[in-house]
Amino acid sequence: MNSLLAEVTGVIRDLFEDDQITVTESTRAPDVEGWDSLMHLNIIIAVEQRYAIRFSTAEIARLKEPGQNVGSLLDAIRSKTRTSS
Amino acid sequence: MPSEDAPLPRHRDKSGPDPRPHSPPPAESGHSSNGAHPVDAPQSSGLSDRAAAFRLSIVPDMGFAAATAAARRLKKLRDEGVSSRSSARVAVLGNSTTSQLTSFLELFLFARGIDGVIYEAPYGLMRQEILDPESELYRFGPQFVVLAGSRRDLSLPPPAAPPEDVALAADAAVTEWRTLGRTVHERSGCRVIQNNFEPPAWRAFGNLEMSHAGAIGDFVDRVNRGLRRDLPEWLTLHDLDGLAASIGRWNWGDERYFHLAKLPCAPEHLATYAHSLAALISAHLGRGRKCLVLDLDNTLWGGVIGDDGLSGVILGAGDPVGEAYVEFQRYVRALSQRGVILAVCSKNEEVNAREPFERHPGMVLKLEDIACFVANWEDKATNLVRIAETLNLGMDALVFVDDLPHERALVRRLLPDVAVPELPADPTDYIQAIEQHRYFEVVSVTREDLQRTSFYRSDAQRRFTGSSAADLDAFLQSLEMHASCGPIGPHELARATQLIGRSNQFNLTTRRHSTTDVQRMTAHPQWVTRVVGLADRFGDQGLISVLLAEQQDDALVIDTWIMSCRVLKRGVEQLLLNHLVALARDRDLRHIVGEYVPTSKNGLVQDHYARLGFAPLDTRNDGATRWQLEVGAEWQPLSHHINGAAQ
Numbered sequence: 050m051n052s053l054l055a056e057v058t059g060v061i062r063d064l065f066e067d068d069q070i071t072v073t074e075s076t077r078a079p080d081v082e083g084w085d086s087l088m089h090l091n092i093i094i095a096v097e098q099r100y101a102i103r104f105s106t107a108e109i110a111r112l113k114e115p116g117q118n119v120g121s122l123l124d125a126i127r128s129k130t131r132t133s134s
Numbered sequence: 135m136p137s138e139d140a141p142l143p144r145h146r147d148k149s150g151p152d153p154r155p156h157s158p159p160p161a162e163s164g165h166s167s168n169g170a171h172p173v174d175a176p177q178s179s180g181l182s183d184r185a186a187a188f189r190l191s192i193v194p195d196m197g198f199a200a201a202t203a204a205a206r207r208l209k210k211l212r213d214e215g216v217s218s219r220s221s222a223r224v225a226v227l228g229n230s231t232t233s234q235l236t237s238f239l240e241l242f243l244f245a246r247g248i249d250g251v252i253y254e255a256p257y258g259l260m261r262q263e264i265l266d267p268e269s270e271l272y273r274f275g276p277q278f279v280v281l282a283g284s285r286r287d288l289s290l291p292p293p294a295a296p297p298e299d300v301a302l303a304a305d306a307a308v309t310e311w312r313t314l315g316r317t318v319h320e321r322s323g324c325r326v327i328q329n330n331f332e333p334p335a336w337r338a339f340g341n342l343e344m345s346h347a348g349a350i351g352d353f354v355d356r357v358n359r360g361l362r363r364d365l366p367e368w369l370t371l372h373d374l375d376g377l378a379a380s381i382g383r384w385n386w387g388d389e390r391y392f393h394l395a396k397l398p399c400a401p402e403h404l405a406t407y408a409h410s411l412a413a414l415i416s417a418h419l420g421r422g423r424k425c426l427v428l429d430l431d432n433t434l435w436g437g438v439i440g441d442d443g444l445s446g447v448i449l450g451a452g453d454p455v456g457e458a459y460v461e462f463q464r465y466v467r468a469l470s471q472r473g474v475i476l477a478v479c480s481k482n483e484e485v486n487a488r489e490p491f492e493r494h495p496g497m498v499l500k501l502e503d504i505a506c507f508v509a510n511w512e513d514k515a516t517n518l519v520r521i522a523e524t525l526n527l528g529m530d531a532l533v534f535v536d537d538l539p540h541e542r543a544l545v546r547r548l549l550p551d552v553a554v555p556e557l558p559a560d561p562t563d564y565i566q567a568i569e570q571h572r573y574f575e576v577v578s579v580t581r582e583d584l585q586r587t588s589f590y591r592s593d594a595q596r597r598f599t600g601s602s603a604a605d606l607d608a609f610l611q612s613l614e615m616h617a618s619c620g621p622i623g624p625h626e627l628a629r630a631t632q633l634i635g636r637s638n639q640f641n642l643t644t645r646r647h648s649t650t651d652v653q654r655m656t657a658h659p660q661w662v663t664r665v666v667g668l669a670d671r672f673g674d675q676g677l678i679s680v681l682l683a684e685q686q687d688d689a690l691v692i693d694t695w696i697m698s699c700r701v702l703k704r705g706v707e708q709l710l711l712n713h714l715v716a717l718a719r720d721r722d723l724r725h726i727v728g729e730y731v732p733t734s735k736n737g738l739v740q741d742h743y744a745r746l747g748f749a750p751l752d753t754r755n756d757g758a759t760r761w762q763l764e765v766g767a768e769w770q771p772l773s774h775h776i777n778g779a780a781q
């Protein structure tokens with residue numbers, strides 16, 4: 050579980066080109082400077098590529114709703130990687 | 135010779151042998167952008183080294199996440215002062231989300247040595263931006279406007295419409311887009327790059343989709359054909375439909391991201407889309423590659439000719455791998471027939487290297503297809519320089535294809551301007567590996583392109599000793615060069631000052647006048663300022679020469695004469711001198727005086743004035759020489775092959 054958070058942190062750091070970014074499961078987009086709706090989308094796309102998974106339209110839409118945090122993203126990844134393996 | 139001769143590092147220490155980033159490029163550490171070093175680069179290296187390595191790491195198949203990270207890295211590098219040799223102001227207008235597309239476009243332009251200044255129209259405002267003469271678009275002043283349309287911008291006729299109505303609707307769509315394009319072109323003077331349209335992957339009419347008038351596939355096809363008809367000079371069509379088809383229509387559009395965020399195509403293909411646009415823009419800036427340099431052993435055939443002998447190399451029908459090499463040669467020959475110049479650069483005994491071309495039945499390529507054939511035991515970088523010189527091309531015109539990773543690494547390291555694609559292990563995959571880079575994009579194909587090889591058809595030995603004058607004349611003629619020559623005006627000031635500040639090789643006096651100095655000269659009646667722009671069949675080379683001269687008594691004294699090395703030996707000097715003599719005569723002057731101040735870098739132009747017919751006047755202690763030309767009635771204009779438009 051911690052390793053998944055670490056991996057996703059890596060994806061986020063790569064996208065931001067910033068190795069100092071730290072996130073926890075409770076981190077939400079407004080907590081990180083520059084994490085706008087475009088970056089949010091970029092993160093979802095990068096995560097799909099990283100884990101070779103495909104979120105449904107509704108799942109992505111849900112992840113874009115206010116109140117969702119990094120934990121929501123990790124849950125979404127887990128639900129996909131569990132069913133596909 | 136690197137174009138515009140910005141000083142280039144001879145060694146890039148930290149770019150490993152194979153800088154293809156399957157992992158993202160090294161990240162900057164922290165927020166301290168000033169002087170921060172890449173985390174995984176152990177040695178400290180300068181900004182320009184990092185920029186050069188970064189440029190090489192940008193490849194068309196780099197995927198969404200890597201491209202996003204690289205685009206952010208580029209912004210940081212540019213903030214730190216990294217710049218390219220050329221720049222381009224590009225506006226992207228689309229009724230879709232173009233943020234990622236434009237940042238990738240900037241990235242791929244940078245990879246091609248172009249600093250993109252990008253204007254992204256607000257979402258969904260394409261038409262308003264074009265039609266409103268006061269819009270931000272016109273304030274931006276674009277050189278290129280990309281009309282990034284998609285089929286969703288088309289109003290489709292009902293499928294039951296009679297064929298005449300379908301035809302009318304298609305014509306109306308073509309007219310509307312042509313009018314939008316013409317409006318933005320006429321108001322801003324820009325070149326318009328317009329997408330054609332891609333049909334959806336689904337087909338309501340199934341197999342009849344392309345033949346039933348009014349089916350979406352048929353309608354989109356009609357519009358696309360209409361767009362190609364009577365294409366005006368200012369308009370370039372970007373074949374988005376071809377791009378979508380090459381990727382596969384179901385894969386091209388990831389409709390989830392259209393529904394969620396109005397992305398114009400699937401995220402993983404945005405880089406391909408942006409790269410395709412960057413290649414077109416680069417071609418229009420005259421920066422398309424012109425020459426394909428090929429290794430031989432395990433590149434054009436399997437095996438080593440020197441060891442395996444003529445009957446031992448793998449080539450030709452009957453052997454699957456041999457057929458793959460034949461197919462690759464067909465691809466190379468097709469490029470050559472389209473106008474790409476071919477050269478060979480091989481470590482071999484020359485007689486061995488030539489033997490398959492002369493005697494192997496499986497060879498598609500013949501010796502007469504090869505403009506410059508170099509087979510010896512010297513290092514490939516040296517030989518590539520020789521090939522470029524022989525063909526009178528800049529290093530940035532070359533693409534070097536070699537199956538050996540260390541040869542590729544050597545060339546990348548020593549000649550960063552040469553494009554060196556990665557080559558997969560399987561020769562079947564060579565074609566796609568080269569093709570995906572879009573190196574040889576051109577703005578048009580002329581009859582001369584199709585006959586190009588004939589200009590070079592002579593034996594390689596003679597090419598080494600220099601082409602005959604007749605061949606060179608024919609070649610220069612075929613370039614269809616046009617020059618404009620006029621005073622430095624407000625629009626030319628920045629570029630002129632940039633040339634003055636940067637040029638080292640073709641620079642007679644290396645006086646680094648500031649923008650203010652040059653501006654003052656342009657306003658002063660005693661001073662003559664000139665810039666020369668050159669365009670040829672390959673595209674617009676932009677402003678490539680600057681001259682500053684001051685009238686002193688009965689002489690015009692040339693203070694500064696600079697030219698970009700990428701147009702060396704094209705006749706620009708002759709054209710400019712002719713222009714200058716006419717100008718001196720108009721002012722009733724008797725002489726033109728030129729000066730050469732030697733530096734460690736400008737040996738190239740030591741004999742510049744002697745070559746142009748000037749007589750030596752005097753030599754200073756520091757080695758500077760002065761030269762004089764009488765401009766009396768007996769002086770005859772110098773010949774060249776450029777059509778001039780002097781003002």
